[in-house]
Amino acid sequence: MIDIKNLNLKQIRDGLQNKSFKAIELTETYLNEIDKAKALNAFITVTPDKAISMAKESDNRISKNESRNLEGIPLSIKDLYCTKNVRTTAGSKILKNFIPTYESTITNNLWSDGCVMLGKLNNDEFAMGSSNETSYFGPSINPWKRKNDDMPLVPGGSSGGSAVAVSGSLSAATTATDTGGSIRQPASFTGTVGMKATYGRCSRWGVVAFASSLDQAGPITKTVVDSAIMLKSMAGYDVKDSTSIDLSVPDYETNINKNIKGKRIGIPGEYKIKGLDADIEKNWEDGISWLKSEGAEIIDISLPHTKYALPAYYIIAPAEASSNLARYDGVRYGERVHRKDLDEMYSDSRSDGFGEEVRRRILMGTYVLSAGYYDAYYLKAQKTRKLISNDFDNAFNTVDAIMTPTTPTTAFNIGKKFDDPVTMYLNDMLTVPVNMAGLPAISIPSGLDKDGLPMGLQLIGKRFGEDDLFSIGSVIEDCRGTFPNPAQWWIEK
Amino acid sequence: MSIDEKIVKKIATLSRITISENEITKLSSELNSIIKWVEQLNEIDTTDVVPMTSNVNNTLHLRKDVISDGNIVDDILSNAPMTEDGFFLVPKVIE
């Protein structure tokens, strides 16, 4: 048995190349672990046949010394990425039987590098949520629990399944997407590394759209180096995505430079928000002293429009979503509720196919774009977005990266009732500004709180400054020391 | 501005989302609380600010005019709820 719990992607890559184990053994081990972890509900679809045939192909290539960059590494894919001939649901009832005839650019990149697909991961419906509870397939469960408390916790969202699969060692790494924090927040809640690339770095082609001007892909991994390895494979210019940027992708892994002497790290005062957990604030201070001790220069900065990012986001994202989700009309694909009248068919199919949160956001988005309200809401939000982006531009005149906590709290209970949607939205407070400005950001596990739950620190970089984030992130990792795995409570004895 | 039940009905029609009578009140109050919250944006002076629609500061990449796609009828139809002779079928439209 391979001890996958204590192996990261880099070690797996090296193990496969050294022939310490075979891809097929590794794949079977993961499939077995996935099978035992049903309680985590991390997967919507497991693809064992595909995994085994891909692993065999990898072993074949390794034996012939024809390995590709990531030969034989078993991964899982957020169910927002379209995968050819493999059901892709976006966590929604409306796509519960949708089988794409095409492969997203990013997953295609991964398979071309030799990765093996284990299955498709749970997420909030159409990536709209911060707890994975809006998934039609039920919530994914956080592998972590509070000390002396058996209450199941949310893994965060929307990429809940992606974070759970890595945290629970059900995959060497996973893909995820981030529109307002959907990679970083679940990474923070589960003690994993979540990287959201610069907008335009990864192709959006074949990834189910939520809010096109904000959506960006990235990996969830156990370590920063793993994140660098994954992003190198996922990223790149794609002529099929008009918003993708024609810029060569650096070799992030070899570019990692742990000498951060003289690096200027900005600490934005505005991120010390009301409601920030005391442990998380303390952890932030730890992070500052780690970087200081490594020779970085800590600079207090101001991002004055921070508090407006979230309300602006909750105008822009629903507006784009209301339009992006219009294609789910029961005509060409997706579930249809049969009715004699066309409009009834549309309305009933969509009401039945979309969950409550998705419906609410579609209505909200429709409202802010409709005649008479456009200027007051949508245009106002786009102008606010410009101010938020300007804040970052100004800050990056004096700093190389910005460090903040990733989330105001650690993971919360499944089914926790919020008074209203807005309280739930506040989870994204510290992650959303980055999406508004299209910047890269990474969340790195940085400690456990008093209840023994993971906390994360967020590093925000300049546009296409991923290199810096991996370097500084590695330093945080080193200073922090070994990060524990969660107890495997989910394995049935 | 507030979202009354009439507006909820109107946007539900525009979005093609069926909502039942007893949902309307709840939705109207939820949407209102969101709207009230986003209206804090009115604190900011945005006169002369150019709205930001994209994070990418480029011009559009222009594709060459070649036929590189199509002839994938099976792929197009494979997930459809209802088809006949290569067409999608929908409840009859009256113009």
Next chain:
Amino acid sequence: MSEIITTNEVRHLVQGGIDSWEIIIGLEIHAQVVSNSKLFSGSSTSFGSNPMSQVSLVDAAMPGMLPVINEECVRQAVKTGLGLQAKINNTSVFDRKNYFYPDLPQGYQISQFKYPIVGEGEVAVDFKDKESIVVNIERLHLEQDAGKSIHDLSQDYSYIDLNRSGVALMEIVTKPDLRSAEEAKAFVTKLRTILRYLGTCDGNMEQGSLRADVNVSVRKPGDALGIRCEIKNVNSIRFIGQAIDYEAGRQIDILEEGGIINQETRLFDSATGKTRAMRSKEEAHDYRYFPDPDLLPLYLSDDFIKQVAIELPELPDQKKARFINDYGLTSYDASILVADRVSSEFFEGVAKGRDIKLVVNWITGELFASLNRLSLDIANSPITIESLGQLIDLISDKTLSGRLAKDVFEIMLDTKEMPKKIVEEKGLSQITDMASIEVVVDKVILENPDKVAELLEKPKLIGWFVGQIMKETAGKANPANVNKILRDKLKLG
């Protein structure tokens, strides 16, 4: 919006039951762009293929699909803009126009709302017997065509084909500058000529390559603009005229009976020649335009625009001026010849080194009449530049009389043979030598003594003699020579 137009003098009035009314017409022309592939996808634009065969994943709006713009469509729009003497905008933006319809797969049409690619321009329209008018163009923008819905294949279902979905259209919007059905028809004809010269739209209305939405209102002269109705998708120039006349009459009747006009969208029924209100409620639409986040603004450099300008062909107005100037044509003949690019090229081909008057008469007379009778396009004419040229040469060197030439022309239409060959094979060349004609003249005089006697009283009878002689010579005798000999022999002055 109502504004009082004071600068425009009243050009045309129609008489209602009580008052005289002015009709105000504005047009939105949808012209299909000539290109190989669609505006945002690589599938073909060709007409009449099997259902769904020209559909890509992008055209069917599959989840995660993204638009990439076709360079040629942009160039064609710019070219058209220059042909309409319009301002080309260096920056334009693509917006989403949101509405649900089964042949609109995305649930929105990608169009241009606030920032079109082409701004204001103008088109001069000529009439045979009255002053030319200038029609101002408001704008031209690029947008996607929708698919096709067929409603009469079944009682319960409409059938949707997406072959046209995503084909590039130019929407050309006029100011409300037209005042009669005649003006509107002449404008569309002229616009179609310009588009065909430019090669940016084939102008085939029966295939739907050119269709018009017609905005009609009526007012008493000097009043503010009345409430208008929009007649959608009228697909022939004749129907545009009929629709305007019917709609204006309908509105005048309503107003004279003290009623008010509902601003609404109407359909033209070509079978009855009437318009009727659409059953679907257009007023329920609220298109929620916003910039398409899958696309970026389109920036055109001055160099790009200049390059297109250099490649611009000679346009009908320029060509007409040149024909008048260089060939001495009348304005009317010149406009007939330039109305179609192929005709104008045909004319110039035949005119080279030949009698211009003869050439014009043959093309605008015999040739156009024959093509019309045979329902043929000049592009498919059985008479070629070479064959007509040769025919005119045979007339000029007196081998053929006008009468004979017409016979030869008829044979040319049938056989597509060269006139020289026809003349040789059928022995059709004109008898010009005096001696041969004299023989026939003598014979006719000898055989008709009574007519000769009569001729002294009625000199007009000379025509009868000419006719007899032509009959005897199977029409080959040169009429001028026959006349001369006859007059000599009969001693007529």
